[in-house]
Amino acid sequence: MTTNLHAKQALLKTKFFPYWLDNEAAPEPEPVLEANIKCDLLIVGAGFTGLWAAIHAKEANPERDVVIIEAQSIAIGASGRPAAILSTSVMHGLANANRLFPEDMDELERLGKENMDCFQATIERYNIDCDIEWGGELTVAIGDDGLPDIVSEHKLYTKYGHDAHLLDKEATQKEINSPLFHGGLWSKKRSGTVHPAKLAWGLKKAAMKLGVRVFENTPLESSTHLKPGVLVVTPQGSIKANKVLLATNAFAAGSKKITRRVSAIRDRIVVSEPLTAAQMKEIGWQNRQGVYDTRTQLNYMRLTADNRILFGGRLGYFFNNNTDPKADKTADNFYPLVENFYKTFPYLTGIKFSHAWSGPIALTTRMAVHYQHYYQGDMIYAGGYSGFGVTATRFGARVGLGVLDQSGIPEVKLKFATTLPGYIPPEPFRWIGAKITMYALDTLDEKGGWRKPWISLVEKMGFPVTQNEQ
16 A cells, blocks of 8 residues: 555545634634724734734723724634744744844844743733643754754754754654654743644633724725825725734735735645554654754644644645635645655554645745835734744734834834845746745755756745745
8 A cells, every 4th residue: 555545545534624723612703893983003814913913002002992803703814724833933933033134133032032931921811721832842854964954053042042952863763753853953942832723712802801892704895095094994894093004914915015025825734633642652752842844845743732743834826825725625735745744653654634724824035024014104014924923923013013103112123124025026927936946845855956956046036945934
């Protein structure tokens, strides 16, 4: 029996919907906006960025009238779909931050650690039950070829004061048993995993307790600058707002210009059935770290609270930034991911997968948050997270409010807050380039050849496609 046949059997009864959102604890949606209202701050989008922004705004000024509108339901986009591995990085990892903003690294690292501490404090303050675990992050080297990557990363982690430890092959496989893992880098503090949907639902509850008005199934249809202020029209109502924060990330709602710098890449994930006690003993993983590997088209993995393995990382792109592709609701696009799972854990070959889905990553040449200004600054887009967004969105939302309100906080003067990522070619060149790049990434480690210079060219153009961590 070939691995491919195993993969097909493994997905026969799979639900093509996020495991996180398939939960009886999901709250009922808030009402649709059916009136013409006013507010001080309108937030468009009820994912992590929007929810964090609402809480920041109300905690800073309880009298501020804050409204959130969401096109569908809370966390239905990227916020309800990630691996949700927690990291102190606010710029998509240490290597990416060092690539982009070497002059600001000390401050970005300080801010990232402060952000994580405040993230944890908020969860505790509002008593949010979100299955949070603090097992750390583990980057694993795939074969000996991956060892230089983790050694290089370890130097950065050590330089910036992280409690990070290099592991040899034996020590790595004691942490998590896979014949592919020849070494590891374990960052032990201020990192771990969380249930992202429960976190989002808890943030929603906290925001509403603070007085935030939330309207679901209420998409933005159009906006007009009132000079000052903004009029936003929805299907059955409207909002006159003094300020508007567009927290729409890969969906890019709010302005057609957003997608000039943001592309909606799909990131795919499968979740296994719960492991038995015997399987858990064989795999080890007693410290329950969130794990990344060093493949070119990397995989990441983690355990859920009920001991399922979440395994993800196979990217795709659909024409014209399609954020709801029908093709990712069928098994075909998930077979290669399942095959990689079985290669990683060969003693689990044949295990079935209860859920599979893809989620929209807002890919930019920066792979980290940026701010686009509209209507003379009365409306700001805050987005561009390409991974590590569960914690980075808290930081991005706080700085976004600082930009929007011209509050003068020091962070708004840093380079990341005052510059923009590069332009991305329009269709059909975007689709053609993405298809060639995704194929090159899928086959680079195995076949090499023309793929290496192509990926090198793509990265020289500003797209760090081999650093796409979740």
